[in-house]
Amino acid sequence: MEIFLFGIFLSSLFAVCHSVYFIDETPGFGRRFDGIGGLSGGSATSKLLIAYPQKQRDEILDILFKPNFAASLQILKVEIGGDSQASDATEASHMHNSSEESYDRGYEWWLMKEAKKRNPNIKLYGLPWAFPGWLGNGTQNPYQNIDQLAEYVRKWVQGAKEFNGLTIDYIGIWNEKLYNIPYMKRLRQVLDENLLTETMIVAADLNGDQNLASHIIADPELNNVIFGIGLHYPATNTTVEQLRTGKPIWASEDYSTFNNNTGGACWARILNQNYVNGFITGTIAWNLIDSYYTGLPWDRDSLMTAREPWSGYYQVESPIWVTAHTTQFVYLGWVYLRHGSGVGFLENGGSYVTMTTDESINNDFALIIETMTQEHSACIRPPLPYYPVAKQNVTFILKGKFRDTFGSLNVWYTKLGFNGEQSTFFKQLKPVKVTNDEFSLSLGLNEIWTITNAGDGNHGITPTPPPSKPFPLPYRENFEEYVDDSEAYYFAQQCGVYEIVTVEKPYNKVMRQTVLQEPIVWCESAALTNKTLNVIGATNWTDIYIETDARVNHDNGTSGVFLAGRVNNAGCTSYAAWGIFFFIQPAHQTFSVSSDLQMTNVLVTSRKSTSISNEWNKISLLISKTYSIGMVNGEQLFNITILSTVPAQGFVALGTQDFGSADFDNVNITNIQDGVDRLKQLQDQRLYFHGSN
Numbered sequence: 265m266e267i268f269l270f271g272i273f274l275s276s277l278f279a280v281c282h283s284v285y286f287i288d289e290t291p292g293f294g295r296r297f298d299g300i301g302g303l304s305g306g307s308a309t310s311k312l313l314i315a316y317p318q319k320q321r322d323e324i325l326d327i328l329f330k331p332n333f334a335a336s337l338q339i340l341k342v343e344i345g346g347d348s349q350a351s352d353a354t355e356a357s358h359m360h361n362s363s364e365e366s367y368d369r370g371y372e373w374w375l376m377k378e379a380k381k382r383n384p385n386i387k388l389y390g391l392p393w394a395f396p397g398w399l400g401n402g403t404q405n406p407y408q409n410i411d412q413l414a415e416y417v418r419k420w421v422q423g424a425k426e427f428n429g430l431t432i433d434y435i436g437i438w439n440e441k442l443y444n445i446p447y448m449k450r451l452r453q454v455l456d457e458n459l460l461t462e463t464m465i466v467a468a469d470l471n472g473d474q475n476l477a478s479h480i481i482a483d484p485e486l487n488n489v490i491f492g493i494g495l496h497y498p499a500t501n502t503t504v505e506q507l508r509t510g511k512p513i514w515a516s517e518d519y520s521t522f523n524n525n526t527g528g529a530c531w532a533r534i535l536n537q538n539y540v541n542g543f544i545t546g547t548i549a550w551n552l553i554d555s556y557y558t559g560l561p562w563d564r565d566s567l568m569t570a571r572e573p574w575s576g577y578y579q580v581e582s583p584i585w586v587t588a589h590t591t592q593f594v595y596l597g598w599v600y601l602r603h604g605s606g607v608g609f610l611e612n613g614g615s616y617v618t619m620t621t622d623e624s625i626n627n628d629f630a631l632i633i634e635t636m637t638q639e640h641s642a643c644i645r646p647p648l649p650y651y652p653v654a655k656q657n658v659t660f661i662l663k664g665k666f667r668d669t670f671g672s673l674n675v676w677y678t679k680l681g682f683n684g685e686q687s688t689f690f691k692q693l694k695p696v697k698v699t700n701d702e703f704s705l706s707l708g709l710n711e712i713w714t715i716t717n718a719g720d721g722n723h724g725i726t727p728t729p730p731p732s733k734p735f736p737l738p739y740r741e742n743f744e745e746y747v748d749d750s751e752a753y754y755f756a757q758q759c760g761v762y763e764i765v766t767v768e769k770p771y772n773k774v775m776r777q778t779v780l781q782e783p784i785v786w787c788e789s790a791a792l793t794n795k796t797l798n799v800i801g802a803t804n805w806t807d808i809y810i811e812t813d814a815r816v817n818h819d820n821g822t823s824g825v826f827l828a829g830r831v832n833n834a835g836c837t838s839y840a841a842w843g844i845f846f847f848i849q850p851a852h853q854t855f856s857v858s859s860d861l862q863m864t865n866v867l868v869t870s871r872k873s874t875s876i877s878n879e880w881n882k883i884s885l886l887i888s889k890t891y892s893i894g895m896v897n898g899e900q901l902f903n904i905t906i907l908s909t910v911p912a913q914g915f916v917a918l919g920t921q922d923f924g925s926a927d928f929d930n931v932n933i934t935n936i937q938d939g940v941d942r943l944k945q946l947q948d949q950r951l952y953f954h955g956s957n
Contacts, residue, residue, distance in 0.1 A: 283611040288663035294600035298545040302552030305343020307350030313555040315573035315753035323726040329382040333724035336591040342372040346394030348783035356761045367423035391436030397781040410447040414454040443468035452489040464491035477505035500541035514546035525680040528582030529641035536615040559803030561835035575733035585690035593630035593719040613653025630716040662701040678712040738934035743773040758838040760796025774927040787836035799915040809939020811932040822924030824849040829887040830914035875899035898946040
């Protein structure tokens with residue numbers, strides 16, 4: 265008898281638990297759903313996307329933005345370029361100085377237009393990371409003149425509308441930096457004075473609140489200025505004071521996790537639990553798409569991956585289909601149900617949210633369930649405390665306006681596989697039967713379920729992308745196909761801004777470094793160098809030949825230019841880049857070679873060469889396993905043995921010795937053998953003029 269009873273005890277202990285939940289609007293509604301989005305910027309994270317062949321580029325854009333297709337994103341947040349590094353590269357400002365403006369620079373305008381083309385209802389959100397130096401008046405403080413700063417941001421918002429046909433719905437203050445209350449008030453005033461009342465202020469895009477909620481509560485004028493509170497990586501939590509403001513609360517930057525299944529699980533968990541835990545109604549992923557070079561910081565911390573425009577290859581990652589579980593069925597302006605009546609934690613781990621319209625006669629709804637385990641759903645930040653999740657059976661009971669309505673409901677399902685398990689992404693299952701206003705599900709681990717009568721749902725299908733290929737060599741670029749103010753597709757400016765400009769023939773189109781003074785930086789380490797750096801290629805390049813024509817401009821010119829290979833550092837640590845750097849200073853007809861960007865580890869001390877011109881120079885740099893040769897205008901200036909301190913591989917780069925103007929043209933990158941032949945050709949020709957394009 266005792267053995268029999270013990271068997272019953274064990275059976276009950278290991279039985280799959282069964283719990284009951286309600287879906288009911290009669291207790292009232294929760295907060296308004298404000299959308300799920302992606303962030304392009306912080307920085308230059310979409311850089312390579314515009315370079316894709318149109319066929320694959322359109323496929324990628326459809327995957328991100330097309331409604332009822334894949335991710336169906338509802339918010340697109342972009343960086344307002346500030347001429348300084350902000351994680352992976354530099355995005356250009358619309359005003360390099362106070363007397364000029366351009367609303368064609370970069371690719372964020374293009375991206376916003378492509379998003380709007382696919383989804384006219386998508387919301388647009390702009391936020392500065394850095395600022396051009398003139399706004400600081402010699403300091404690193406953009407709030408030195410709040411009138412000037414408000415005008416700068418207002419012009420970006422107005423330029424979006426007047427030159428690109430875009431309405432900016434939300435504007436931020438300064439990414440993850442201190443906010444300034446007088447500035448926020450002045451910005452609202454300037455926007456209103458210029459009939460930009462539809463652009464709402466979200467503040468303050470911070471890691472933590474830093475007393476903003478207290479200021480909003482205490483200051484009625486500030487309360488009227490701020491539309492919503494934007495938090496970064498809130499760990500699904502908010503504070504009592506933030507909730508007391510009554511403002512929408514967003515995770516205005518979240519996720520930031522490698523986009524494998526763990527990244528997908530992280531994203532699934534926070535999309536639900538941001539509201540269940542913190543009443544957070546909008547969540548934006550950093551970043552939208554990994555369209556930056558392999559080897560730059562934050563590899564694949566994105567919703568999908570597309571970083572080979574030369575091949576057309578891209579990868580649709582798990583976070584895309586996780587997003588679809590909400591965005592394909594829930595519309596902006598819908599509302600959450602109350603906790604305990606459609607929102608909450610599952611008794612055996614996981615969470616559920618239900619959203620619907622606030623109309624009593626409209627019974628459309630979507631229930632999203634996630635059962636992510638702690639082991640497999642940790643985001644890159646912050647740390648995730650342990651919690652248990654178990655397989656479980658659940659029953660949902662429909663009440664209120666949902667009663668006596670449904671015989672069945674549509675089911676969409678994702679299973680994120682780990683440890684050899686098979687994954688299933690956004691698959692439509694057989695409808696679940698509703699009997700006496702109840703339906704039941706058997707939930708496993710690391711699953712997402714959408715139960716709904718709303719929307720059709722669609723696992724959009726695109727053709728198989730072309731196969732992956734390495735960066736193609738030889739690479740030659742004369743910039744003739746670009747419009748002025750645009751950026752060369754394959755160059756990723758780390759420090760400084762390089763734009764296409766038209767000059768006198770025979771050069772016609774050249775790539776010009778345009779930043780003339782130190783910007784107000786976001787990466788504090790960016791202030792550790794005044795050199796500019798523009799990288800290209802692959803981090804595994806070793807033996808390589810690089811050639812360019814370069815000219816230091818007489819007006820606002822830099823003191824020197826350089827070519828480099830095996831460059832091993834980029835992003836916020838660009839200042840610490842090592843490699844082989846070949847500098848020339850045309851005004852003094854001097855050159856030098858160093859193994860670091862800062863010119864502190866000298867390989868060839870400064871020497872004079874009459875072959876260096878004060879106009880255009882053809883600079884050549886050959887790097888082999890054991891030696892490196894440098895040439896200017898066909899004259900060999902050095903042949904050195906490569907020391908062990910030089911990195912074994914890295915990007916190719918060009919740049920300027922300090923902030924100042926310089927032009928580059930006729931870039932040629934090729935393999936070592938072709939490089940040796942090219943050096944011999946140049947020596948034979950003894951070119952002192954760079955020739956025609």
